[in-house]
Amino acid sequence: MTAADVNSSTPNWSALIFRTLSVISKPSLLEDADTAKKAEALRGLYTLWYAAGTSLGILPALPGQQKDVLPHFAIDLPLTGTAAIKDGRLGYTNKTLTWQNTEQSLLPTAPGRILAPSTVGQVVSAVKAAAASGENVRCIGHGNSWTPVFFDAGATVIFTAELLLPSGKRIELIGSDADGSPLVRIAPGVQAGELSQWTDDNAVLLNYSALPAQVATTMPRMAGAISTGSHGKGLGFGAIADFVHSIKIVNGAGEVIEYTASHPLFNEARFNFGLMGIIVEIVFAFSSRTQYPDLPFVYDNNTFPTLREVFGRPDAAAYIKAQTPHFDGSKWDPLDDKLWITAATRAAIPSDGTQPKKFNNDALSKPNLALNAATYLGWLIAEIAQQTGDLDLQVLSASVQVVLLQNVVVKSGLKTLPSQIHYQPGLQQDHIYDFELCFKVSEDFQNVVDAWNAAVSIAKDIIVQYGSNALNVAVEWRFTGGSSVTLEGNHGEPDDIYCWIDVLGNVWTPHWDEFVKRVFDAWTVISPDSPPKPHWAKWNALTEEQLLHSGQGVPQTYWETYVKKVMDPQIAAFRPAVAAADPAGVFRNEYLDNLLGIGQA
Structure with a gap:
């Protein structure tokens, strides 16, 4: 076209x-x-x-x-x-x-x-x-x-959104692996919400198993999710790519190559930025039921304490460490000073016949007109508040969002795993900046508490300095285990604990670039022996060319130098896989060439 x-x-x-x-x-x-x-x-x-x-x-x-x-x-x-x-x-x-x-x-x-x-x-x-x-x-x-x-x-x-499997389907169950985990084959264009809907629709067939690592939004395509190193939440789970059982890719010579666990480049192929070719088929192992054989559901408990009640405690790090087994995620808005904590506990099939809340992709991906209008109007007001510099209007916007979360959007209760993962309707309608790093959590959890507190402190400094809230969406974190996939930011052992922490602001946010640079500078010195690594999909360099709406940015090399340093061993291990799959450079990208040193000896 x-x-x-x-x-x-x-x-x-x-x-x-x-x-x-x-x-x-x-x-x-x-x-x-x-x-x-x-x-x-x-x-x-x-x-x-x-x-x-x-x-x-x-x-x-x-x-x-x-x-x-x-x-x-x-x-x-x-x-x-x-x-x-x-x-x-x-x-x-x-x-x-x-x-x-x-x-x-x-x-x-x-x-x-x-x-x-x-x-x-x-x-x-x-x-x-x-x-x-x-x-x-x-x-x-x-x-x-x-x-x-x-x-x-x-x-x-x-x-590749319209590609089908040889059977003519987009998703199909093809058997189980040696551990009894269902193997689900999908076309590359299957969207996260589409897969979750199929999972809940076929719960009995799947023995109530599910893909435990999944993105919160419903619209991303699964080939794109694994190709950018996307992750979910939950201890013991790595990234989404860790659940890839096999993957078929068309390489630079036009050959269809299947990568399985026995292939020497399997851990590079599962997440490769599209530099090894075009994904045409993925097989996932739905292993959550294998790990929790008697606990297929989750009880989702959402609470809204104040920031002081959690992070103001003298034993904040120890308190959060104790909560981590069920502490999936948390968000905070600086103008309302409320935390939103999502704590999901594994649950058995109720003996009294109680049914869990199931996932409804239509309701989340295609909300009704009234919800669309309300969601969009809320974001429009927030964006206008940023442009006018009216802090009172920003405070009102933040307060209304929290009230809606507590009373309308978020409901605690027994849920299927897809329903608990995809929690917020209209989420894909937001136009936001998102910057995220991944910390290997220290034994005492102090490094991630320090990272959270740094983001909070810097956000308040920006408000005092400019009278405008740069962190107008949230600072949030999610905890996962380690990943065996070469380029993942949480590359490590399954029992390791990693914290993915990010700051979010809408795309019209004044002083966003200055805010993110201050956060970056603070975060990258917190754990010198184990520096945080990028979540690749949210590693926005914020240069003059990339910031469309505000800010002067900083030189591209400022960000790239850090990434190259902390990721050097993993990047070095990844480069030969690209050379093997695409020696002629058919799938190259100038940004990735420079960042990963593709083509270097």
């Missing part, structure tokens, strides 16, 4: 609506606005009206546009043939067809060609043709990374 094949694209909702409201609500802006800004404001009002009308079925959908654009405003894209490219954001930049990551945190990039193969044979043919002509090829998942792992300008971009 080229630029000529696309007649229109879904608008940048967050930017468009915010600019529209800015222009029409401030007389001074309206007086100063030039003709283009006024035209944009009018177009914004029209597109918002049109989206609401088509979603309600009042207005007919325009040719080439999907009907339900408002419930999917962040992902719906123009139709191409019979299938929609619903990964990232496709649109125009200066009349050139471009693609942008879902969170809109990276600059739009112009592809050379876009291909959406429906068979493995078509993938093989595309790779061979590209290799013969010297083209670069990159495969795109849903575009949920904040790091520029995607493609360079002019590259051939392949979306």
